[in-house]
Amino acid sequence: MSTTDELSWFKSSYSGSEGDNCVEVALSPQAVHIRDSKNTEISPFAVAPAAWWAFTAHAANSSLD
Structure with missing residues (x-):
């Protein structure tokens, strides 16, 4: 896994x-x-890509309420 210094x-x-x-x-x-x-x-903390996309999709939909 990448160290945080190597990440963009x-x-x-x-x-x-x-x-x-x-x-x-x-x-x-x-x-x-x-x-x-x-x-x-x-x-920092890290999550699986699918978890991040699900979170951001939910957050985007929740802000429309």
Whole structure:
């Protein structure tokens, strides 16, 4: 598995446009890595790609309610 230093991090489009509550994600074949964009020294966590896509799909649908 990749170390977090080897990953290419980007701001998640699900973070919103306010800029104050942001998460960054990095994709690898085995996992989606997630971290707080304001405190990148805290260890990120990783989930299976299918779990991330299910979470973001649910979050997108929930915001429409």
